[in-house]
Amino acid sequence: MSRPYNFSAGPATLPESVLQQAAAEMLDWHGSGMGVMEMSHRGKEFISIAQAAERDLRELLAVPSNFHILFMQGGGLAENAIVPMNLAGSGAESNDAASGRALHTACRGGAVDIVVTGAWSQKSAAEAQRYADAAVAASSEDSGFTSIPAPAGWKLRRQARYVHLCSNETIHGVEFAELPDLRALGLEAPLVVDASSHILSRTIDFNRAGLVFAGAQKNIGPAGVTIVIVRDDLLDRALACCPSAFNYRQVAAAQSMYNTPPTYGIYVAGLVFQWVKAQGGVAEMDRRATQRSRLLYEAVDGSGGFYVNRVAHGVRSRMNIPFFLHDEGLQDDFLAGAKAAGLLQLKGHKSVGGLRASLYNAMPLQGVQALVAYLHEFQRRYG
Numbered sequence: 001m002s003r004p005y006n007f008s009a010g011p012a013t014l015p016e017s018v019l020q021q022a023a024a025e026m027l028d029w030h031g032s033g034m035g036v037m038e039m040s041h042r043g044k045e046f047i048s049i050a051q052a053a054e055r056d057l058r059e060l061l062a063v064p065s066n067f068h069i070l071f072m073q074g075g076g077l078a079e080n081a082i083v084p085m086n087l088a089g090s091g092a093e094s095n096d097a098a099s100g101r102a103l104h105t106a107c108r109g110g111a112v113d114i115v116v117t118g119a120w121s122q123k124s125a126a127e128a129q130r131y132a133d134a135a136v137a138a139s140s141e142d143s144g145f146t147s148i149p150a151p152a153g154w155k156l157r158r159q160a161r162y163v164h165l166c167s168n169e170t171i172h173g174v175e176f177a178e179l180p181d182l183r184a185l186g187l188e189a190p191l192v193v194d195a196s197s198h199i200l201s202r203t204i205d206f207n208r209a210g211l212v213f214a215g216a217q218k219n220i221g222p223a224g225v226t227i228v229i230v231r232d233d234l235l236d237r238a239l240a241c242c243p244s245a246f247n248y249r250q251v252a253a254a255q256s257m258y259n260t261p262p263t264y265g266i267y268v269a270g271l272v273f274q275w276v277k278a279q280g281g282v283a284e285m286d287r288r289a290t291q292r293s294r295l296l297y298e299a300v301d302g303s304g305g306f307y308v309n310r311v312a313h314g315v316r317s318r319m320n321i322p323f324f325l326h327d328e329g330l331q332d333d334f335l336a337g338a339k340a341a342g343l344l345q346l347k348g349h350k351s352v353g354g355l356r357a358s359l360y361n362a363m364p365l366q367g368v369q370a371l372v373a374y375l376h377e378f379q380r381r382y383g
Helices: 016-024 044-061 075-087 092-099 119-128 248-253 263-279 281-301 328-340 365-382
Strands: 067-072 111-116 133-139 162-166 191-194 211-215 226-231 320-325 355-358
Touching: 016 263, 044 067, 044 263, 044 281, 067 248, 075 119, 075 162, 075 191, 075 211, 075 226, 111 119, 119 133, 119 162, 119 191, 226 248, 263 281, 281 320, 281 365, 320 328, 328 355, 328 365
Parallel strands: 111 133, 111 162, 162 191, 191 211
Antiparallel strands: 067 226, 211 226, 320 355
């Protein structure tokens, strides 16, 4: 059976071999007599699954030993609250929380600086303001979020507890090619990175990042798992109001088993980690991402204006490519024809309109080639 190509921004396409393995192991994982969804999260079977997933992810991203890998819940949106609740404190708040004191007064932290480059970092800024003195250090809203402000111009506060950015904006299609060096900008605050929509597609410089988080449903696995990679020295800054199940120190101490984790999602994520390793690791994912995105951008840019991508060339995302028809009245015809051709989920986000193709790690080159062929054919018919 030939499957269509799914360009959804998330939950997104998974490698076929991973889906096949998960299906084969659905009723009986490795002779245990249980499916993974039926296992106790504290049993030896699932503990082995979780440990292998963490080990493989650490290897793939070259995560240093002084960083903890946490498997949590709530997605990227929840982390917009969980991060300030964990990092916006000074340390004293954590002591208050441990002793049960001052819980009613310790739910607001210090300064937090946020770089706004699209819809997701906008949400991060709004949510952080509920728990901290959050300020926008830089914004590309004036450009319609088609650019990234140069770090040298960011208005960073010396007292900032951390600086937050989204390294790939799923909706607006902009991507940081590298993380900024805050020390070079004269700031010692840790950098927090929302890498939800391009994690495992390029290396992460942990010399520049103090915390990286990612919802799994875009480039790793099914919805339900949130991965947090956090440096040791950032574990004791939580506000007293931070719920125990979201407190990084407590989750790390329990090896992500403080409460029942999203067991099946961790299992599938682990299968994806194994698949990435077998394909050649993050370096190969990076090469493929560049190849796929270049092919699609060339088709859009070479259409003579029939299709348009508005993002500045130097910051174009390799994962999420928004584009527009010169005549928006053709969009319904475009989407209907694409679906008939086995090209799914190409409608742009409702907040920006247009079209969007998400080219995550599991998208084969043949899928992009089929999309490009359809772009050419649609232009031939309607151009």
